[in-house]
Amino acid sequence: MELIPAAVEAYSEKYTSPESEVMYKLNRETHLKVELPHMLSGQVQGQFLRMVSYMVRPRRILELGTYTGYSAICLSAGLTPDGILHTVDVNEELETLCQKYFEASGNAHKIKMHIGKAAEIIEQLDEVFDLVFIDADKAGYEQYYDLVWEKLRPGGFILADNVLYHGQVLLPESERGRQAKAMVDFCEKVLADDRAEQVLLTIRDGVLMIRKK
């Protein structure tokens, strides 16, 4: 299902800041060498994540789902001078490529990559987060939301990616795939949570932006 008409997407890309040379190369190398390159955030969502980071000026960021490091580099842009972004991925094969581009971005000293299951790594991190980006396995979102909530400062933000799941969330319940069901359940959970306020942004595959009251 085409969520955003191609012409609108192209128009949005035209008037969004272009990728830096490093981000362009990372995007290209991911498409050439890594499976499932559609998972990478890309120019418009990447620029959105950069903007959020510059607005929040976070000291601690948590990202679940590093993939090839594109969104991690974007999110690291607005970190305070003593800021750290913790990013977690279960796939150890991605680490070398990520580190290469973290170095190229100039922010490698602020990005700490953890290899392991998101739920286990979250428990191990003794941090208070200003900003969290959830972009790992869709079935885990509800659990990740609960686990990060206690570690999120009041007034802090969670961004959850793929909440439109290629438009499948709009299908009748019986026709939705497992991942789309997980996304609907996650959005329902946040909607019912009085401790949060949220907005569902129709950027790319849908981003739910949540603020801890």
Ligand SMILES: C[S@@+](CC[C@H](N)C(=O)[O-])C[C@H]1O[C@@H](n2cnc3c(N)ncnc32)[C@H](O)[C@@H]1O
């Ligand atoms: C959609 S990709 C992340 C894309 C990346 N954030 C970006 O925008 O460029 C999802 C990633 O989550 C990872 N992943 C899947 N299940 C996971 C889990 N249980 N714990 C940690 N990472 C997981 C996958 O290996 C994959 O690299």
